[in-house]
Amino acid sequence: MSQQHKRDGFSRRQLIKGMGAASLLPLIGGVAPFAIGGQHAGRVVVVGGGFGGATAAKYLKRANPAIEVILVEPAETFYTCPFSNLYLGGLRDMRSIAHGYDELTDRYGVRVIHAMAEDVDTDSREVILSTGRHLDYDRLVLSPGIDIRWNALEGYDEDAADKAPHAWKAGPQTELLRSQLQDMEDGGTFVMVAPDNPFRCPPGPYERASMVAHYLSQHKPRSKVLILDAKDNFSKQGLFTAGWEQLYGDRIEWVGLSNDGRVTRVDAGRLEVETEFGTVHKADVLNVIPPQKAGWIAERAGVTDDSGWVPVKPDTFESRQVENVYVVGDATVAAPMPKSGFCANAQAKVVAAAIAASLESRPAPEAYWTNTCYSLIGPEYGISVAGVYRVQEGAIAEVSGGLSPADAPAETRALEAEYAVGWYNAICQDTWGTST
Amino acid sequence: MRSPRPARHDALRRRLLRSLVATLTGIGLFGLTLPALADGPWQRLEATQAVLGGATPSTRGLVLDLPHVSEDGSAVALTVGFDGELEENDYIERIDLFAVDNPSPEIATFHFTPMNGKPEVSTRVRLNETQDVIAIATSHQGERFATAREVRITVSGCLMRNGNDQPEPLSSPRVSVPSSFSVGEPEEIRTLINHPMETGLREGPDGETLPRHIIERFTVSVNGETAFEAELHQSVSANPYLRFHLAPENSGEALFEWFDDSGESARHEVELSVG
Numbered sequence A: 001m002s003q004q005h006k007r008d009g010f011s012r013r014q015l016i017k018g019m020g021a022a023s024l025l026p027l028i029g030g031v032a033p034f035a036i037g038g039q040h041a042g043r044v045v046v047v048g049g050g051f052g053g054a055t056a057a058k059y060l061k062r063a064n065p066a067i068e069v070i071l072v073e074p075a076e077t078f079y080t081c082p083f084s085n086l087y088l089g090g091l092r093d094m095r096s097i098a099h100g101y102d103e104l105t106d107r108y109g110v111r112v113i114h115a116m117a118e119d120v121d122t123d124s125r126e127v128i129l130s131t132g133r134h135l136d137y138d139r140l141v142l143s144p145g146i147d148i149r150w151n152a153l154e155g156y157d158e159d160a161a162d163k164a165p166h167a168w169k170a171g172p173q174t175e176l177l178r179s180q181l182q183d184m185e186d187g188g189t190f191v192m193v194a195p196d197n198p199f200r201c202p203p204g205p206y207e208r209a210s211m212v213a214h215y216l217s218q219h220k221p222r223s224k225v226l227i228l229d230a231k232d233n234f235s236k237q238g239l240f241t242a243g244w245e246q247l248y249g250d251r252i253e254w255v256g257l258s259n260d261g262r263v264t265r266v267d268a269g270r271l272e273v274e275t276e277f278g279t280v281h282k283a284d285v286l287n288v289i290p291p292q293k294a295g296w297i298a299e300r301a302g303v304t305d306d307s308g309w310v311p312v313k314p315d316t317f318e319s320r321q322v323e324n325v326y327v328v329g330d331a332t333v334a335a336p337m338p339k340s341g342f343c344a345n346a347q348a349k350v351v352a353a354a355i356a357a358s359l360e361s362r363p364a365p366e367a368y369w370t371n372t373c374y375s376l377i378g379p380e381y382g383i384s385v386a387g388v389y390r391v392q393e394g395a396i397a398e399v400s401g402g403l404s405p406a407d408a409p410a411e412t413r414a415l416e417a418e419y420a421v422g423w424y425n426a427i428c429q430d431t432w433g434t435s436t
Numbered sequence B: 001m002r003s004p005r006p007a008r009h010d011a012l013r014r015r016l017l018r019s020l021v022a023t024l025t026g027i028g029l030f031g032l033t034l035p036a037l038a039d040g041p042w043q044r045l046e047a048t049q050a051v052l053g054g055a056t057p058s059t060r061g062l063v064l065d066l067p068h069v070s071e072d073g074s075a076v077a078l079t080v081g082f083d084g085e086l087e088e089n090d091y092i093e094r095i096d097l098f099a100v101d102n103p104s105p106e107i108a109t110f111h112f113t114p115m116n117g118k119p120e121v122s123t124r125v126r127l128n129e130t131q132d133v134i135a136i137a138t139s140h141q142g143e144r145f146a147t148a149r150e151v152r153i154t155v156s157g158c159l160m161r162n163g164n165d166q167p168e169p170l171s172s173p174r175v176s177v178p179s180s181f182s183v184g185e186p187e188e189i190r191t192l193i194n195h196p197m198e199t200g201l202r203e204g205p206d207g208e209t210l211p212r213h214i215i216e217r218f219t220v221s222v223n224g225e226t227a228f229e230a231e232l233h234q235s236v237s238a239n240p241y242l243r244f245h246l247a248p249e250n251s252g253e254a255l256f257e258w259f260d261d262s263g264e265s266a267r268h269e270v271e272l273s274v275g
């Protein structure tokens, strides 16, 4: 233990005194940790500063400021996937979906380290960072989001993503896709390859198709959107289809699995894709949303199963496979909860409460979660799906839920578009303390 | 280096148990100390017992691949195949699939011939709820193999849908075959056809039960000789998809036919080239 403390600049000793404040007190050598202050409440390392991780860090501190919380996230600015489709549609700029970590450090006393977690040793309970530093933990929270399963779709590797962006993690990929759209000639076809379940944000591809169609209708009126889907059904399908017809006529074409929509080969150089039964589609802009898995650090920590995702105990989101490791967000198998930012945020609060309780040897409070996924079909046309979840018979179950009405007047759709903005501001405020 | 992973431990324990049983059986103690290892959900279902015909299946060699969790019970991807050992000249002649807790458990029966080269099929099935799926394989000489997998069905909150387009029955038959075969090398064949596969259990918009309307049989022949057959039940998803293998000896005409329970059928012919 003491060895690890030396390797780690932020030793436990250092932090016992500072507690909430970003403690940069001088190290008091040779004094046993528990001698000072006497209030050491445990150290939690959180990997990933997205929706799940940032929320977990903040709510751990809110649950008990005496817990030492270290957040490990390489990026200094986090771009949200939520509303990145609006950027593609020309409704927002990238700055409006950018968030930082100042509130977490300044207000809540979370120690933020901008580095990559490279490995986890769950026996000695330490996280090894890209800087070479080792961080020991009492409890570990992983919220690494998704990683792409490169080559799971033939021809789609990291180089292919430079030509046919996935833009399924917001940032440079999103900007690349936007610039390709802007450079496309009028009359071109935007082809989207949509994946089979499970994947990040079930309605995301269809909101993106809507936003791209919106942009095209304004700037390239002769252009089309073609969605090639590996599924026969998708989230809010009836609502999307009706909205597309109403706003975009036949600009958006969707081809499902049973009509040979599943793409089995990508040729990013030629901007071509081939489907299972041999149809080749040529794109002018090609957006491939490929098969996904839990962020790779989850595999390093030994918490993934052969599906590539992380099974968790439903009432605490502790790993089923490794003790003291809690996993939240897209990386987990939490169905029927979808892989959404809202769910990651809600799960993180449950984890924060469960960890705070376990550090005091109290039982975890009873868990429940809510989720609402808004999607914009047009700037003034919003739809949503909502759910409430509880643990029933040892598994997460949806106990109530609902969808926007099918035949709603334009005012309802316009109101939901406004609510979507309200939701975005609220969740970002809750997660990073910043909104635009 | 890392913490123990119970999943792996379980597998190890099962392996240990199995070899222990083998030893015990060898010395005649089997049954006294341990429950039969061939114990499985197939022992509790009439339909599976009928296929087993009193035989105790081996639990080795038959592989059933399904997701642990599926967010859409209307189409769960499934692959079943045999990679175990058989006597010389024996081959897997049939594989039966069952969904224990569906209104009727039979999913499908696949009939293989030596022309398949590889006894493996992929399809998509309907699962009403969380349950065990069972596969039973029968060899030409009557050896039986069984395996089961539990699948958890959840309907994801974001996957709620309210579209309900019904496909035109027996429309758009699709077949994909490789451009050429080498003798003795099984290659993948994929087929897809549009059909509602109406279960006979669902209500229509007027509240009346919609009559059952499904594809019951699918056959493949090469140069007039049967190569593969499938009997389908209502637990096969709408728009039946089948992926299997063929290893034809000679070039020739392959005929794919789908027959539904209203007496209608669809066919598709392709030229196979072996070179």
Ligand SMILES: Cc1cc2nc3c(=O)[nH]c(=O)nc-3n(C[C@H](O)[C@H](O)[C@H](O)COP(=O)(O)OP(=O)(O)OC[C@H]3O[C@@H](n4cnc5c(N)ncnc54)[C@H](O)[C@@H]3O)c2cc1C
Pocket: A047, A048, A049, A050, A051, A052, A053, A072, A073, A074, A075, A078, A080, A081, A082, A083, A084, A085, A115, A116, A117, A118, A143, A144, A145, A146, A167, A168, A169, A200, A201, A204, A205, A208, A295, A296, A297, A328, A329, A330, A331, A339, A340, A341, A342, A343, A344, A372, A373, A374
């Ligand atoms: C186009 C699109 C639109 C979407 N719209 C919505 C929406 O409207 N509403 C909604 O609720 N959800 C939406 N989502 C889904 C939402 O983005 C995800 O569900 C959410 O980001 C999941 O949170 P997370 O914490 O699991 O992962 P993320 O938010 O992706 O955070 C993961 C973080 O972990 C970091 N990380 C990964 N590995 C390491 C490591 N080894 N060391 C250190 N850090 C690491 C990453 O840098 C990243 O910052 C959308 C997604 C997409 C793609």
